[in-house]
Amino acid sequence: MELHISGRGVVLSPAFRRRVEAKVARAARFLPKTSEARVVLELERYRHLAEVTLQAKGATLHAEGEAGDFYAAVDLAVENLARQARRRKDRIRARKPRRARRSGSPGPAETADPEVGLREGPESAEGPTEVPTEIVVRRLAAKPMSVDEALELMRGRSDGLLVFTNARSRRVNVLHRRPDGLVELVQPTG
Numbered sequence: 001m002e003l004h005i006s007g008r009g010v011v012l013s014p015a016f017r018r019r020v021e022a023k024v025a026r027a028a029r030f031l032p033k034t035s036e037a038r039v040v041l042e043l044e045r046y047r048h049l050a051e052v053t054l055q056a057k058g059a060t061l062h063a064e065g066e067a068g069d070f071y072a073a074v075d076l077a078v079e080n081l082a083r084q085a086r087r088r089k090d091r092i093r094a095r096k097p098r099r100a101r102r103s104g105s106p107g108p109a110e111t112a113d114p115e116v117g118l119r120e121g122p123e124s125a126e127g128p129t130e131v132p133t134e135i136v137v138r139r140l141a142a143k144p145m146s147v148d149e150a151l152e153l154m155r156g157r158s159d160g161l162l163v164f165t166n167a168r169s170r171r172v173n174v175l176h177r178r179p180d181g182l183v184e185l186v187q188p189t190g
Contacts, residue, residue, distance in 0.1 A: 001025070001034045008042040018072070025077040030085035031056035041070055047131060050077040054085070061085060142172050149187065150175050152181060 003024060005017055022040055028034040036055040041048070050065045050073035061084045065076030144165040145153070150173070154162045160177035166187070173187040 001028060002036045003039070004037070005039045006041070008040065009072060010041050010042065010043050010070070019071070023074060023087045024054070024081075027052075027078050027085060028054055028056075030082065030089050031059065031061070032157040033057040039074070041073070048073045052077045052081050054081060061088070121190055144170075147173070151183065 001144050003021055005012065005020055024037045024039060025064065028037060031054060034054055034056040038051075038053045040051040042051075043049075046068070048067055048070045050070065052065075052074075054061045055123045061081055062079045063080035063084065065073040065078075067073040067076060075100055096119050142163050142165045144167050149166045150162055153164075154175050154177070162175040164175070165171070166173045167186075171186075171188055176186060178184055
């Protein structure tokens with residue numbers, strides 16, 4: 001990461017430059033592939049201003065800080081920048097959930113039984129082969145609503161699945177969008 005520190009009407013000491021470098025590096029760790037950071041320090045009468053700009057892959061973040069001295073101004077600007085970067089990272093994580101690990105301890109994907117998920121393939125000279133299949137468990141809240149309300153909610157969803165409690169029968173129902181575009185209502189029997 002390239003770091004450019006400049007001061008308008010200010011002479012910067014090497015110790016202050018090192019401190020600014022450390023602060024900006026700490027904020028930049030939240031962003032992937034940070035390419036450049038610019039820090040501009042300016043003195044206007046009694047106001048000490050610090051502007052920090054981070055350029056990363058797909059984002060440019062900018063923050064300003066104003067205080068009685070440059071140390072506090074840089075701290076405020078970097079704190080604001082770190083908050084922006086954290087918020088951006090959290091949004092990306094929420095939009096793009098992590099995939100389950102293939103080996104090691106179980107993560108978000110859970111298997112109900114060790115035997116489940118293994119099926120036998122054609123036998124070969126070495127013996128039977130086993131192909132593992134992952135079972136991903138999604139927890140959905142089944143809200144009570146009518147079938148019409150569920151259809152209306154289904155139109156706004158992109159995943160094609162809606163679990164709800166039928167207000168009339170008090171049973172869990174599932175609306176599923178089929179590959180041909182039709183919506184299928186699944187009701188339990190018995």
